[in-house]
Structures are given as structure tokens and as C-alpha cells.
Amino acid sequence: AQTVTQSQPEMSVQEAETVTLSCTYDTSESDYYLFWYKQPPSRQMILVIRQEAYKQQNATENRFSVNFQKAAKSFSLKISDSQLGDAAMYFCAYRSATSGTYKYIFGTGTRLKVLA
């Protein structure tokens, strides 16, 4: 069975600085998707960024980028120029690309605090 591990329960970053959130996963599959979701205090989970395992190029979305290391099964999220609005819980998630399964497997989350 696949697992997702986020080893940092909480991280802090100074406003305008850069922070990296870690995520590792375990799978025997070769084709899958990885996601980072943000859950602000308003509770709704918002997709931040996604990565397809067959793509070697790391995904980027504005200030958010990932470092996807398939062999190491690592998928870290880098937030550049951190803003107060980035403060939230961040969840890493895995989804198999196997037909017939749709579920996400989430990590336990990392709470990011942004200091003014």
C-alpha cells in the first residue's frame, strides 16, 4: 500500500523569505500523480501544485515550485517570497494513475507560519 510522510509538523518562515516543505512517499507503482494542497483556517483545501510522475521537469506555479526526485520518492514544495497569506496547513497527496482508483492518500500535513 502507498504511504505519504510529511516529517515536519510545523514550519516557520519570515515574510519574503523562502521555505521548503518536505514530503516523501512510498509506492511500487511507476505512474502516479503528486499534489500539494493548502488548507487555510477557512478550511477549504485548495490545490497548489501538481506533478505527474512521468514528467521529469519540476512543476512550478508562480511562487510555488516542487523538487520531484522520483528515485528518492521525494516531493518537496518550495515557497518563494513568502506572504502572510501563505500561512496554512499544507498537505502532500499521492494518487495512483492506475485505472479504477481515484483516491488520494494524504500526508499528515505541515503547518506553515509566516512571521511578519
Added chain:
Amino acid sequence: EPEVTQTPSHQVTQMGQEVILRCVPISNHLYFYWYRQILGQKVEFLVSFYNNEISEKSEIFDDQFSVERPDGSNFTLKIRSTKLEDSAMYFCASSEAAGGYGYTFGSGTRLTVV
């Protein structure tokens, strides 16, 4: 931007009572999901639904749980006889396709069983 809407935002119920959590997915989405998050713990998959039937469910989703899309717009989760351990945040989500494009989540319903 289209949203997934969940009602109510908070529900308190007596142990043993039935509850129905309601969701309105994005109108052109075809795949629907329920997840739950017990306070301080990870988000867990409950069930996925496509073409008016359950396509996948977890071991959590036992006979006490059921889902329904009664009218083509709402997507409901029913818990027949609630237990204290059902207290959690329940999230509905929908997606346009089965591929890895990501879901749109609702804001959740906090269920408190007393």
C-alpha cells in the same frame, strides 16, 4: 470561480442519530468524493462516486455509511447511526475527469457527535 458547496458548515448530533451531509459539486464535474479529517489527524478517503454508483470505497466506509446523488445536483453522505468516533470534518470534492488534474474541495462540514 466554480465552487463545491457543503451544508451545513457545522452539525451537532446525538449518538445513534442519523445525519445527512450535503454537497453541491461543480456542475460539469462527473466524479464525486467524500473524505474525512478527524481533528489533528490526516485526511482520509471514504468513497468515490461516478455514473450513479460507488466506484471505490475505503474500509472506513462500512454499512453505516451511504452516498446518493438524488437529483443530479446534490451529493449526500448519510451516516445511519452516528458514533462518537464519527466526529470529524467531512469534505466533499468533485473532479471533471478521473485523471490526475486534482479535485475541487468544499469547505467541509464539521460533525460533532455528543
